[in-house]
Amino acid sequence: MNSMTSGTRAGSRNATSAFDAGGATPVLRVSGLEVTYYTDLGRAKALDDVSFALSAGEKLGMVGESGSGKSTMALAMMRMIKPPGRIEGGSVFIDDTDLMAMTEDEMRQARLSKIAYIPQGAMNSLNPVTRIGAQMVDAIKSHSARQSRSAIEDRCVHALRSVDLDPSVFRMYAHELSGGMKQRVCIAIGILLEPKVIIADEPTSALDVVTQRQVMETIDRVQDQINAAVILIGHDMGLMAQFVDKVAVMYAGRLVEVSAVRDMFTAPNHPYSKALISSLPNLDNKGVFQGIPGLAPSLLRLPSGCAFHPRCEFAMERCSVERPEPQNLEEGRLVTCHLFDEEASQ
Amino acid sequence: MTTITLPTEETAMEQPSRLVLAWRYLRRNKGLAVGFFILLLLTLFTLIGLLVINPKHAYPLSAALKQPPSWKYPMGTDFFGRNLLAAMVVGMWQTALIGLLAGGIGTFIGVVLGFTSAYFGGKIDSTIRIICQILTPIPVLLIQVVIAGSLDKRDVTIFTMALIVVLLAWMGPTLVIRAQVLTMKERQFVAVAKLSGMSDFGIIFKEILPNLLPFIAAAFVGQVFAAVFASFYLAVLGLGPLREPLLGNIIWAAQSQGAFFNGWWWWPLEPAFAMILILGSLALINMGLDELANPRVRKTE
Amino acid sequence: MNLKIIVKRLFFLVLVIWAASTIVFFVPRLSSRNAIRERFGELSRTGGFSPADLEKLIASMQQQFGLDKPLLEQYVQYLNQIIHLDFGYSLYKYPSTVTELIAQALPWTIGLLLVTTVLSFIIGTLLGAVSAWPRAPQWMRTFATPFILLTGVPPVIMAILLVFFVGFRLKWLPLGSAYSVGVVPNWSWGFFFDLMSHQILPALSLILGSVGGWVLSMRGMGITIQGEDYVNFAEHKGLTGGRIFRDYYLRNAMLPQVTGLALALGTVVTSAIIVEGLFGLPGIGSLLNLAIRSNDFPTIYGVVLFITIAVAVLMTALEFIYPLLDPRIREN
Numbered sequence: 021m022n023s024m025t026s027g028t029r030a031g032s033r034n035a036t037s038a039f040d041a042g043g044a045t046p047v048l049r050v051s052g053l054e055v056t057y058y059t060d061l062g063r064a065k066a067l068d069d070v071s072f073a074l075s076a077g078e079k080l081g082m083v084g085e086s087g088s089g090k091s092t093m094a095l096a097m098m099r100m101i102k103p104p105g106r107i108e109g110g111s112v113f114i115d116d117t118d119l120m121a122m123t124e125d126e127m128r129q130a131r132l133s134k135i136a137y138i139p140q141g142a143m144n145s146l147n148p149v150t151r152i153g154a155q156m157v158d159a160i161k162s163h164s165a166r167q168s169r170s171a172i173e174d175r176c177v178h179a180l181r182s183v184d185l186d187p188s189v190f191r192m193y194a195h196e197l198s199g200g201m202k203q204r205v206c207i208a209i210g211i212l213l214e215p216k217v218i219i220a221d222e223p224t225s226a227l228d229v230v231t232q233r234q235v236m237e238t239i240d241r242v243q244d245q246i247n248a249a250v251i252l253i254g255h256d257m258g259l260m261a262q263f264v265d266k267v268a269v270m271y272a273g274r275l276v277e278v279s280a281v282r283d284m285f286t287a288p289n290h291p292y293s294k295a296l297i298s299s300l301p302n303l304d305n306k307g308v309f310q311g312i313p314g315l316a317p318s319l320l321r322l323p324s325g326c327a328f329h330p331r332c333e334f335a336m337e338r339c340s341v342e343r344p345e346p347q348n349l350e351e352g353r354l355v356t357c358h359l360f361d362e363e364a365s366q
Numbered sequence: 367m368t369t370i371t372l373p374t375e376e377t378a379m380e381q382p383s384r385l386v387l388a389w390r391y392l393r394r395n396k397g398l399a400v401g402f403f404i405l406l407l408l409t410l411f412t413l414i415g416l417l418v419i420n421p422k423h424a425y426p427l428s429a430a431l432k433q434p435p436s437w438k439y440p441m442g443t444d445f446f447g448r449n450l451l452a453a454m455v456v457g458m459w460q461t462a463l464i465g466l467l468a469g470g471i472g473t474f475i476g477v478v479l480g481f482t483s484a485y486f487g488g489k490i491d492s493t494i495r496i497i498c499q500i501l502t503p504i505p506v507l508l509i510q511v512v513i514a515g516s517l518d519k520r521d522v523t524i525f526t527m528a529l530i531v532v533l534l535a536w537m538g539p540t541l542v543i544r545a546q547v548l549t550m551k552e553r554q555f556v557a558v559a560k561l562s563g564m565s566d567f568g569i570i571f572k573e574i575l576p577n578l579l580p581f582i583a584a585a586f587v588g589q590v591f592a593a594v595f596a597s598f599y600l601a602v603l604g605l606g607p608l609r610e611p612l613l614g615n616i617i618w619a620a621q622s623q624g625a626f627f628n629g630w631w632w633w634p635l636e637p638a639f640a641m642i643l644i645l646g647s648l649a650l651i652n653m654g655l656d657e658l659a660n661p662r663v664r665k666t667e
Numbered sequence: 668m669n670l671k672i673i674v675k676r677l678f679f680l681v682l683v684i685w686a687a688s689t690i691v692f693f694v695p696r697l698s699s700r701n702a703i704r705e706r707f708g709e710l711s712r713t714g715g716f717s718p719a720d721l722e723k724l725i726a727s728m729q730q731q732f733g734l735d736k737p738l739l740e741q742y743v744q745y746l747n748q749i750i751h752l753d754f755g756y757s758l759y760k761y762p763s764t765v766t767e768l769i770a771q772a773l774p775w776t777i778g779l780l781l782v783t784t785v786l787s788f789i790i791g792t793l794l795g796a797v798s799a800w801p802r803a804p805q806w807m808r809t810f811a812t813p814f815i816l817l818t819g820v821p822p823v824i825m826a827i828l829l830v831f832f833v834g835f836r837l838k839w840l841p842l843g844s845a846y847s848v849g850v851v852p853n854w855s856w857g858f859f860f861d862l863m864s865h866q867i868l869p870a871l872s873l874i875l876g877s878v879g880g881w882v883l884s885m886r887g888m889g890i891t892i893q894g895e896d897y898v899n900f901a902e903h904k905g906l907t908g909g910r911i912f913r914d915y916y917l918r919n920a921m922l923p924q925v926t927g928l929a930l931a932l933g934t935v936v937t938s939a940i941i942v943e944g945l946f947g948l949p950g951i952g953s954l955l956n957l958a959i960r961s962n963d964f965p966t967i968y969g970v971v972l973f974i975t976i977a978v979a980v981l982m983t984a985l986e987f988i989y990p991l992l993d994p995r996i997r998e999n
Contacts, residue, residue: 100899133905139903144895148897148995159906500679503933504686511971513694602823603959626835649818653883
C-alpha cells in the first residue's frame with residue numbers, strides 16, 4: 021500500500037553515516053521517512069525526510085511543539101498511520117530487517133516483539149472491561165501461541181514485578197488502578213517480549229511530578245534489563261534532560277537538530293533549539309516560561325524554504341527561498357540549517 | 367539570553383470557501399446529502415400538490431371507486447372513492463403537520479423543563495428527574511393507544527393526534543437538555559455572567575441558550591421522527607382521525623377492506639412507500655448530523 | 668452488586684407499574700365515552716333489546732364492573748386487582764376474563780417476539796460493528812452498511828411489503844393465519860412445518876424492520892470505540908485483527924447496545940403485536956386489534972397494562988445483567 025523508496029537521498033545517507041562513526045552498530049536506522057495527510061484542505065506533509073539512528077541501550081528524547089510530527093513519527097515507525105495519512109517512503113531498519121518492507125502479518129508480529137510502543141497510559145490505554153492479566157496474556161499469545169498457560173502467566177507476573185507492581189495487579193481492572201500504576205502496566209506490556217526498540221509517547225503527561233519521576237526511572241531500569249534502544253517523546257525538556265542520552269528536535273515535520281543531551285543544553289546549534297532551550301524556566305528568569313514568539317506553522321501551508329524562517333532571528337535571504345538539508349557536524353551532531361552550510365562544505 | 371522578535375507573517379493562502387467545503391463534505395457524507403434530497407423532493411411534491419390538486423378529492427366519494435393507476439388517476443382511487451394522488455398530498459401535508467407540531471411542542475416542553483430542572487436544581491430538579499425516569503420505561507405507544515382509544519371518535523383530529531403523541535414524548539428531550547445545561551453551568555462563562563450580576567433569565571437567554579442550539583436542533587429532529595412514527599402506528603391500528611387521509615389511516619382502511627386479496631395493490635402500497643421515504647430521509651439526516659457532530663466519524667470515511 | 672441497589676431497583680419497578688396503572692385507570696374516566704353503553708348499544712341495535720332492558724342490563728353491568736362505587740374506592744380496588752394480575756372481564760368475550768384471553772394469546776407472542784428480537788439484535792449488532800470497523804475487509808463493510816437504510820422501513824411497513832411481494836406476487840409463503848385453513852393442530856412434522864411457514868413472513872418483517880436500528884446505533888458506538896486509546900494500543904501490541912475486534916472493540920461497544928435493548932423493549936413489543944395483528948396470527952396483537960375494533964375497553968386496558976408490566980420487569984432484569992458485562996458498574 022505504501023510506495024517504498026530505497027532511501028538514497030543525500031541527506032539521509034549523511035545522517036546515517038554520522039552515527040555509524042560513533043562506533044557501535046546501531047540497532048535502529050530510520051532513513052528518509054515521509055508521511056503525508058490528504059485532507060479536504062489540501063495535502064499536509066506531517067513527516068518530511070526524517071533520518072536518524074540509535075544503538076542498543078541508547079535513549080533518544082524527541083521534542084518539538086505539538087503538531088511538529090513527533091507522534092506521527094512514532095506511528096510511522098509502528099506502521100500505524102491511518103487514512104487519510106500515508107507513509108510515502110523511507111525505511112526503518114531494526115538490525116537487518118526493514119519494517120517498511122514487511123507484509124502486514126510480518127509487521128503485526130514485529131510489533132511488541134521487535135518494536136514496542138508505550139502509549140500515554142494514564143488515561144485510557146487499557147481495556148476497561150477485561151482484567152489486566154488478560155490484556156497481557158493476549159499480547160504474548162498473539163506472538164507465540166505454543167506456550168503453556170502457566171509459563172505465560174509467569175512471564176506477565178515477572179514483567180509486572182520489574183515495573184514495581186504487585187502481582188495481584190494481574191487480576192485487577194483498569195479502573196482499580198491509579199494513573200501511575202496504569203502507566204506502569206503499559207510499560208510492563210511494552211517489555212513483555214523484550215523488544216529491540218521501545219517508543220514511549222509522552223509517557224508522563226497527565227501524571228503528577230513525583231509519579232513522573234518514578235515512571236521515568238522505571239523506563240530507565242527496564243531498558244537496562246533488556247538493553248533496548250528507547251525513544252522518548254515529550255515536551256518536558258527539563259524531565260527529558262535528566263534521562264536521555266541524545267535529544268532530537270522536530271519542527272514542522274522535519275528533524276532540525278540531533279545532539280547529545282549535554283551539547284543540546286549548553287550549545288544548541290539550530291536557532292529553534294536555542295529558542296526552545298532559552299524558553300525553559302531557570303534560575304535566571306525565575307521560572308517564567310517564555311515560550312517562543314510566533315505561531316507554529318500549519319502543515320497545510322508551510323513557509324517557503326526553511327519552515328522556521330519567519331520566526332528565526334538569524335534568517336537570511338536564502339532561508340526563505342532554499343530548503344536546508346540535514347548535515348552532519350563533529351561529535352555526531354546533526355543540524356538542518358543554512359547557518360552551517362559553510363562549515364559543512366569545508 | 368536570546369530573544370526572537372521577528373513577528374510571524376501569516377502567508378495569506380487561499381482557503382476554500384465555506385460553500386466549497388460544505389459541498390466536499392456532502393460528497394463524502396452521502397447519507398446526509400441523500401436525506402436532504404429526498405426530503406426536498408417530498409416537500410416539493412406536497413407543496414406543488416397542494417397548489418395543483420383539489421383537497422376535496424382526498425375525501426370519500428369524490429372519484430370513481432377502486433380505479434387502478436391511470437392517466438386520469440395517476441395513483442388510482444380507493445374503495446371509498448378517494449383520489450389517492452390527492453389523498454397522498456393531503457396525507458403528506460398532515461403527516462408533516464403532526465410531526466412538526468408534536469416535535470415542536472415536545473422539544474419546547476423538554477427545553478423548558480430541562481432548563482428549570484438543571485438551572486434551579488434542588489427539589490424541582492429531583493421531582494422532574496424522577497417523573498421522567500418513571501415515565502420513560504412505559505411503552506409510550508401503548509399508552510397512546512389507551513388515550514386515543516378512550517377519546518370519542520369525533521374528537522380525534524390531526525391536532526388531538528399531535529397532542530396525544532406529545533403527551534408522553536417530552537421526557538427524552540427534558541433529560542438531554544437537563545444534562546447539557548448541567549455541564550454548561552459548570553463552565554466559566556456562566557460563572558463570569560453570574561459574578562457580573564446578570565439575572566437568571568439573562569444568563570439563560572444570553573449565555574446558555576445559544577450554546578444549546580445544536581442539541582435542541584438534534585432533539586427536534588429526533589422528536590419529529592418519533593412523532594411521525596407514533597402517529598403512523600396509531601393510525602394503522604385504526605385509532606387515527608378516520609376521515610382524514612393520513613398515511614396510516616389509508617393503510618388501515620386498505621387492510622380492513624382486504625385490499626391485497628381483492629387485487630387493489632396500489633391502495634396500501636402507495637402510503638407504505640411514502641412512509642418509507644419520509645422516515646428514511648429523516649433517519650438519513652439524523653445519522654448525517656450525527657456524523658457531522660462527531661469528528662471521529664470523518665476519520666473512517 | 669449490593670442489596671441496597673437491588674432493593675432500590677425493585678422499588679423503582681413498583682413505581683413504574685403504579686404510574687402506568689394510574690394512567691390507564693384515570694385516562695378512560697376523564698373521557699366522556701361509556702364503554703358498556705357503547706358495547707350494549709351496538710348489541711341492542713343488532714339483537715333487539717328493548718330500551719328498558721338495555722338500561723337495566725347496563726346498570727347491572729356497571730355494578731358488576733364496580734363502576735357505581737366512588738372513584739377512590741374503584742381506584743384502590745383496581746390497584747389491588749392489578750397486583751393479582753386481574754384485569755377484569757372482557758366485554759366482547761364476556762364472561763371470559765382479560766387475563767384468560769391474554770394467557771391464551773401469550774405463548775404465540777412470546778415465541779415470535781423472542782426469536783425475532785434475539786435474531787435482529789445479534790445480526791444488527793454484528794453488522795453495525797463491522798460497518799464501523801476500518802480494519803474489516805472492504806466487501807464486508809460494503810455489505811453491512813446498506814442495512815442502515817432499513818431504519819426507514821419500520822416492521823409494520825416491512826410487513827405490508829413482504830405480504831405483497833413475497834406473499835401475493837411470488838406466492839412463496841402462506842398468509843393470514845397461524846396455520847393453513849382446514850388443518851387440525853396435531854403433533855406431526857407436517858403440521859409443524861405448516862405452522863412455521865406461516866410464521867416466516869411475520870418474523871422476517873420484524874427482523875428486517877428492526878435490524879436497521881441496531882445497525883445504526885452499533886455503528887455510532889463503534890465509531891466512537893474504534894478511536895479509543897485501548898483499541899489503538901491493542902494494535903500496537905501486535906494482536907490479530909480478530910482478537911482486537913472481539914475483545915477490545917465489540918465488548919466495549921456492546922455495553923450501550925444492551926442498555927439500548929432495554930430502552931427499546933417497549934417499541935419492540937409494540938411493533939411485534941401490531942405486525943401480529945396485521946398477519947392475523949393468534950397472539951396479543953390480534954387480541955388488541957379485535958378489542959380496538961369491538962370497543963372492548965377492559966381488554967384494551969388489560970393488554971396495555973400487562974405489556975407495560977412485562978416490559979418494565981424485563982428492563983429491570985436487563986439492568987441486573989448489565990453489571991456482569993461492565994466491571995466498572997459492579998462496585999458502585
